[in-house]
Amino acid sequence: MKHQRAKLFVELGKALVEKHGGSVPNSIEDPPPLPSVGAYTANAVLCFACGKNTVIVDTNAVGVFRRVFGFRSRKRWPKDDPALWKFVRRIAPADRAKEFNFAVIDFAYSICTSRKPHCHLCPLSSLCRYAKGGSEEHEN
Numbered sequence: 001m002k003h004q005r006a007k008l009f010v011e012l013g014k015a016l017v018e019k020h021g022g023s024v025p026n027s028i029e030d031p032p033p034l035p036s037v038g039a040y041t042a043n044a045v046l047c048f049a050c051g052k053n054t055v056i057v058d059t060n061a062v063g064v065f066r067r068v069f070g071f072r073s074r075k076r077w078p079k080d081d082p083a084l085w086k087f088v089r090r091i092a093p094a095d096r097a098k099e100f101n102f103a104v105i106d107f108a109y110s111i112c113t114s115r116k117p118h119c120h121l122c123p124l125s126s127l128c129r130y131a132k133g134g135s136e137e138h139e140n
Helices: 002-020 039-049 059-069 082-091 097-110
Strands: none
Touching (some): 059 097
């Protein structure tokens, strides 16, 4: 795995040099096809490095959106579901995507964890479908 990542990193570097003059593209309208760069990585770079107002959706965030809002993806890999990205864009504050993304990441890491969420500590528990027992996954 380590060697494969190194090869992919080299491919990415070459593509950046050949296609973009060595610079990381900062366009949200037309993310360029770069080797090993998916929606999460492209949007994370655009948000955190380029200051663009765009959301990110990783695996841990999927759990938050599923539990709190009841969003269910029909895709095998929910983090790649365009419907989920559209949903997250709708609920994120239009001018504070960076803060929203950090908040969701921190919340998923510390409170709404994947295996044993800390519902008793959660400030959203009164709104959360999962905390109210509305999910078959709920554990007390």
